[in-house]
Amino acid sequence: MxxxxxxxxxxxxxxxxxxxxxxxxxxxxxxxxxxxxxxxxxxxxxxxxxxxxxxxxxxxxxxxxxxxxxxxxxxxxxxxxxxxxxxxxxxxFPKYSISHERPYNISCLILDIENFHETKFEAIKRQILKAKVEFIIFRFISPTTSINIKNVLTFFNNIPTRIFQLFIENKNFTENLDFENLINLNERVSVIVKYNCEKELVQDLEKATLIHTKRDIVNNKMNINNIADFNVNMNLFIESQLYNSFYNKRVYIDSEGFIYRHEGDIMDFGNIINVELTNILENVEFKKYWHITKDEISVCKDCEYRYMCVDSSLPMSKTNNLWKLDRECNYNPYNSEWKSAYPTEDN
Ligand code: SF4
The missing domain is CATH 3.90.930 (Outer Surface Protein A; domain 3)
Known part of the structure; x- marks a missing residue:
């Protein structure tokens, strides 16, 4: 019945x-x-x-x-x-329309910071305003102080970018940082990530989330370890069908101001001090990976997670209209098993 x-x-x-x-x-x-x-x-x-x-x-x-x-x-x-x-x-009954019109030319800008350098930051701010950036990750890659972080957050307080994240290596804290206070300086900071920590911990602050992770998320590529790394949401679902969910509209600027397509890229596209970011965004070579969807990638095309997965593996070569990634995924969609050797949250 x-x-x-x-x-x-x-x-x-x-x-x-x-x-x-x-x-x-x-x-x-x-x-x-x-x-x-x-x-x-x-x-x-x-x-x-x-x-x-x-x-x-x-x-x-x-x-x-x-x-x-x-x-x-x-x-x-x-x-x-x-x-x-x-x-x-x-x-x-209406269906969702698959379109991904966004008012931003850069979806994710990763900015490596060693020291507060006003001339370079003035150039970056001017170019962010011109290019329109949805989301910025500030990565403090050397020992840093709360003054340094405060200067950066205050300096970028008057740009229209909606979301900021801070990545700080655990050993780079030279003092105890008052995170609540830092977030009050710039209310768009939604997440602070301390990486290379001894344990995994997520703390809800009043206006943001503080994540302690054992992973070296700056020096190692973000790869998929378990289902906690997936994210089911409308934007990602739609973007993944039209673009590469990791590389689309991504820009990385290193601590010296050189511009790349992504972290670890071997080719730079000039320095933010003397080239226009909006011109680089028109460069075909710069946009090389933006349109490679998971449906066009070998193995991923057969994976039930493909529209919730933001794996950073790089498409390397193309055979029979399918891209091959630079490394094998931890997940095997043909038997639904994870590799036994991958690190979990508990080890
Ligand atoms: S096979 Fe591809 S889509 Fe599936 S989890 Fe791995 S990287 Fe993501």
């Missing part, structure tokens, strides 16, 4: 989107920012059948055992509020 209206056509909520992987699929719930795994046969049912009742669907599955499994699938979908029931045609 079904615990849902089995004689009324079922529909997926527009914010619940099935994504197929090689071995299993997932339903992304873009309203609640979470996901659930589903088996691939259920993905096929959800994407193939429209405007049909559960009772009529059973006709396609004559074996009793299949019908029993189908009932379990639908109870799961109903209990998780992925589906609803209506006699209206599914065409009447």
């Amino acid at each position: 079904a615990n849902f209206p089995s004689n009324i056509p079922f529909h997926l909520f527009a914010s619940c989107i099935p994504v197929k992987g090689a071995n299993r699929s997932a339903i992304y719930d873009l309203q609640r920012n979470q996901f659930e795994y589903i088996p691939n046969p259920l993905y096929d049912i959800l994407t193939r059948f429209k405007n049909i009742t559960f009772i009529d669907l059973l006709d396609f599955f004559p074996f009793k055992n299949d019908q029993r499994v189908l009932l379990e699938y639908f109870e799961f979908l109903k209990n998780n509020e992925f589906i609803f029931f209506s006699k209206l045609n599914s065409a009447q």
